[in-house]
Amino acid sequence: MSEQTLDNDQNMLADSARKYIARGYGAAVREASVAHPDGCVPGRWQEFAEFGWLAMPIPQADDGLGSSLLDICVLAEEFGRGLVNEPFVASAVLGGMLLADVADAGLRARWLPGIADGSLRVAFAAWEPGGAFDVSAMATTAQPAEQGFHLCGRKSLVPGGAGADAYLVAARVPGNRIGLFLVEAGTPGLTVTPHTLYDGQRVAHLTLDKVPSSFALTIGPDDKVLALLERAMDRAIVAHCAETVGVMAGAFEITREYLATRKQFGRAIGTNQVIQHRMVDLLVEIEEARALTRAAAGVADRETASESAVRRRYSAAAKAFVAKTAKHMWEEAVQLHGAIGMTQEYRLGQFVKRLAASSTLYGGAEQQLERLASVSLGSPRSHLTEPSSQEISYAR
Known part of the structure; x- marks a missing residue:
């Protein structure tokens, strides 16, 4: 099927x-x-x-x-x-x-x-300050200790990090290796600072000051561990795309209802042909985003060891398209509503905030297109472009 x-x-x-x-x-x-x-x-x-x-x-x-x-x-x-x-x-x-x-x-x-x-609840602390949503941009270190390792560094914008019972922390280990460690909440040296994104979702910033961890989930060569982390991140990206498609569908329905009831010069503004054309364009884009997201999910479900590049291409393509469509959706919804579309009291305003945040969380369209090109051309992993001010100023 x-x-x-x-x-x-x-x-x-x-x-x-x-x-x-x-x-x-x-x-x-x-x-x-x-x-x-x-x-x-x-x-x-x-x-x-x-x-x-x-x-x-x-x-x-x-x-x-x-x-x-x-x-x-x-x-x-x-x-x-x-x-x-x-x-x-x-x-x-x-x-x-x-x-x-x-x-x-x-x-x-x-x-x-x-x-x-x-x-x-557990949270994966994937990103670091200035890392532009790139899991490989990692400065956190894990130094061997008498019992396990001591972790030092900072992690930023940890999704689901507020109130998590444990954190999965990636860190560089001596010998050009990377490790993934489980750190329980309340461990000495771990400081968790919750932040609220402008759409209401919570993230956390982590500061690790010689945090002891005896739970080394995996340690290995950079490329092997990064491949494992990227696979986990790609699955989350695809699920995030699906969630964003749902937000777009909700915003579309609210906008369609508004256009059918808001009247100017004695008739609903939705009867204007130019408005109808714009709504059709949005509907087509949402359906395309849904189709690409589901295709990416299917690729991930069928993935074999030799097909990781295919999964990476699909997830990057899906996120790039969904991010671009989300931006277009909220811009059009606000313009078609007028000023009421941006108010806190009107329900569309919450959808606009979520779409604005979702379009950049996990990497925006430009970053994902760069990743898509890198994977398609067979280039080695490279850091994504530096994040814009919009991407690094989520938390208020």
């Missing part, structure tokens, strides 16, 4: 999530999530677990459901449409799936069932 045609199970998943959000995730619930110090109300997160949504990225052998990335994207799109604030992609998809990739039997038993049942 093509990724563009959902099967019965996927349609039921989308329908159940949409009904849940319509019934139980209104403006007051979202505001409570945004106001929560962790950006994640525990009771709401537990409800996600009871539906089985948090278990979807976790392997069946670890009390999860072992769902495909395409299934996860179906759910993520509905979360985006409903403007869900809880860090599903950051914690369950990025953090949970990466931990499942590298953890030994003891750590799997300790953490993965808890992620699936909603009692634990």
